[in-house]
Amino acid sequence: MNYFSSDFKLGFLGGGQLGKMMLYETRKFDIHTIVMDSSPDAPSKISCNEFIQGDLMDYDAVYNLGKKVDILTIEIENVNVSALTKLEEEGVKVYPPTRALRIIQNKAKQKLFYVDNNIPTADFQRFAYKSEIEDSIDNGGVKFPFIWKATQFGYDGQGVKVVRKLEDLEDLPSGECITEVLVPFKNELAVIVARSANGEVKTYPVVEMEFHPEANQVEYVICPARISDSVAKKANEIALKVSDKLKHVGILAVEMFQTQDDEILVNEVAPRPHNSGHYSIEASYTNQFEQHIRAILNLPLGSTESKVAGIMVNLVGAEGHTGDVEYQNMEEILKQDGVTPHIYGKKQTRPFRKMGHVTIVNPDIVKAREIAELVKNTIKVISQ
Incomplete structure (x- = not known):
């Protein structure tokens, strides 16, 4: 396929700084790009050929972008994977593939993937709710200190905390999470x-x-x-x-x-x-x-x-x-x-x-x- 100075279109889900730096390279190659981001002031807006303001977790928004492009990629993991799966089924090339993205999006699935494939990782436990951690602590299952991680939507240090005492759990979100042994x-x-x-x-x-x-x-x-x-x-x-x-x-x-x-x-x-x-x-x-x-x-x-x-x-x-x-x-x-x-x-x-x-x-x-x-x-x- 001819990508350079052609009708080929490359789509990006996410228009932050990572997208902006990738767009330096597509401009060098004269590849037509379409970027979607929720912010009207996304850093990538100045560097792409077309910009769409849209919610990356919205099925229709992601699907509609995918139908406009030949290949779709991401610069952030928090995107609607169901829409990407449908696009793959209809012949749109999505990279990384949705199979890999589904594993990586959820830290619990990611850790289980390491265990299933004999990839060394810190010992962990998975919890549907934060309250279950307190029960495990009471029963001796989880010991201080440990690492708490939200299974989804963490980035740039958000969604991760070192827990040294019970009070450290108080202000954390209540949803699905994992705890990891604190590795020295x-x-x-x-x-x-x-x-x-x-x-x-x-x-x-x-x-x-x-x-x-x-x-x-x-x-x-x-x-x-x-x-x-x-x-x-x-x-x-x-x-x-x-x-x-x-x-x-x-x-x-x-x-x-x-x-x-x-x-x-x-x-x-x-x-x-x-x-x-x-x-x-x-x-x-x-x-x-x-x-x-x-x-x-x-x-x-x-x-x-x-x-x-x-x-x-x-x-x-x-x-x-x-x-x-x-x-x-x-x-x-x-x-x-x-x-x-x-x-x-x-x-x-x-x-x-x-x-x-x-x-x-x-x-x-x-x-x-x-x-x-x-x-x-x-x-x-x-x-x-």
Whole structure:
């Protein structure tokens, strides 16, 4: 099929920053795109050929978009899968396939998938209601501390909490959830796997993630991870196994824990470009956004090797600031060599909202990390 400067249409469910960065690549290839998002001010709106305002969980809205395009993809998991299933039955190509998306959308199903396929993961229990956790605690089934996760609709640190005492459960939603044993990990790692429609597979180098202790969001992504070759090999093999069992198409980000004894446990996955791969825009031969487009169009996958060490710093809204956004000290970080900011186009900031990221590239990973720390401490995302 001729995708370039043609009548071919590629649809996106979701118009956030991930969609915006994928659209940089479709514009490079002159591929006609249609984006649907619930917000009239979605970041992707400025970069697509056609924009539709619509609810991603609404059956008719998703179905009607799918009938306008040749291939439909996502930039967020929270979409109406029933509509996608109907579109697949009618011959529309949906990537990732709905079979994989149904598993990933629900964290309980995702954990059961790991168990069924002998993929190492933290021990967990599934609960229909939060009240059942209290009963389990009383009976000795769940022990403090543990991780509580809502099974659906969590993102950017939302829907996840460390529970150290009974009172920590009070303000949490009452619906379906899981509890996980709190893993005393050494590192949080991630591997991005690219799989094309014809089954070609490539992996990006293992990255190391440093999280904000309060917001449960990634603060730094470090590539390559500062781990041994044997641990990197193990992480890569497990990521490939997850990919093989899911049979996804596109980008799959596999987040993992490296335990104190260097075992690898899968935490969760995302079937789309991911925060852990943003560094690749500047540091890799083929960035994750172009790779996702190549994969879903069944084009040859590009090189996943890094040109240089890269570190990504998330730019999130400062605590105590809500309203029209202002980026302070941007000029100061731009004075540093190898620093590239990416501003997502969200006009309103709020505490811990992802507003952009900065990539730092340097031949020396230690030097790159030092500059990343300077960037993090210098730039401020505040309200006017």
